[in-house]
Amino acid sequence: MYAAHFGLRELPFGITPDTSFFFGSPRSQEALNTLLIAARSGEGFIKITGEVGTGKTLLCRKFMATLGDDFVTAYIPNPFLEPRTLMLALADELEVPLERNVDQHRLLKSIMQRLLDLARQGKRVLLCLDEAQAIPVESLEALRLLTNLETEKRKLLQIVLFGQPELNRKLELDSIRQLAQRITFHYHLGPLSRDDLDFYLAHRLRVAGYTGARLFSPGAVKALYRASGGIPRLVNIMAHKALMLAYGEGRQQVATTHVNGAARDTVAPKRRLWPWLAGAGALAGMAASLAWTFTR
Known part of the structure; x- marks a missing residue:
């Protein structure tokens, strides 16, 4: 195409979230700093919102790449999943061994055991959910219950929600007001x-x-x-x-x-x-x- 004509090694304006192209504008850098501070403080829920196309997915990828070896990250790009399927996706990301057709009780018990094992190894576990405005309300409530798991020192699981402004309206619902109250760090990513x-x-x-x-x-x-x-x-x-x-x-x-x-x-x-x-x-x-x- 035009790469050789302009002396380029690769095309500079792709729309895939390539972290090598991450641009630390004042807003995106502030958002990244907020994420890193919140993650290291051990808070349960963190929220990043922004309009379509403002770079939330790229920020998410950059954030996960910046975290040190003391973090284990799980990433779910499309969380439009009912609670059980969402838990199975989390178990898969954390490499939790499961029996075929595992029941709900054993599924949650296996996830908790994996989180405890990682905590004993000095690891922090962080789940990033992209397009979080699409998460069903009942699945958001299931996530809130997961963040109840904790040691005497800190949460066993931290959750970062990346979503469009519609996520804010969903969090205003009375049925999940307890989750909204647990979001201690949030940032709105602008243009x-x-x-x-x-x-x-x-x-x-x-x-x-x-x-x-x-x-x-x-x-x-x-x-x-x-x-x-x-x-x-x-x-x-x-x-x-x-x-x-x-x-x-x-x-x-x-x-x-x-x-x-x-x-x-x-x-x-x-x-x-x-x-x-x-x-x-x-x-x-x-x-x-x-x-x-x-x-x-």
Whole structure:
């Protein structure tokens, strides 16, 4: 694609949560610090919220990678599971040996025994649940009961909830108010600021191997912020398309017109924060630009 054209080792604006591209903006670094402090304090529940595309999954991966060897982590990316299935997923993550068709009592007893064994080894166990707004209420209550397991010194299991703002509304329900009261650390992850965006682009390009002059013009950065609202996922999608357009024209710098073309080709969020982005004409233009490259 365009990697060789711009002197890149790899594509810089993928949307997969690659921790090597983690950008320590003031907000994301503060969120990471909050997680690390909370984890080491031994609190039962920790909560991180943010709108779609603000980097919660990447933050979760970075957090788990930053923890030391004294932590054992379990990660469940899709917790839309009824209580028993959620417990089985936790047992699988903790490598708990189970008999086939194990009953609920033995399942919980086996998990507790594994947690006690890890505690005796000086290990802290931390469960990270992504997309936590999807967890059924009864499963949230089951998780709360699991955090009742503790030694005289600390909890045997800590739980971090990563979710969209809908998670906050779910936690307001009377049926799980006891869980909400146990969340002692929480942080809301917001979008990038205009200044952060400039550093964000430079950071990802540098990690991808770029060593040249400024690749996104000031006007392109301004247009990218206006179109994306600073949401990292949208930034990545539009920046990638803008690079494709610049490459298709044989340009060495991304201009405002390239970003505007990428924005027109990007589906606006459901809440339509940027309704003027709707449109599908840019794909044809992009195809024509790429055709110029291959036929010249």
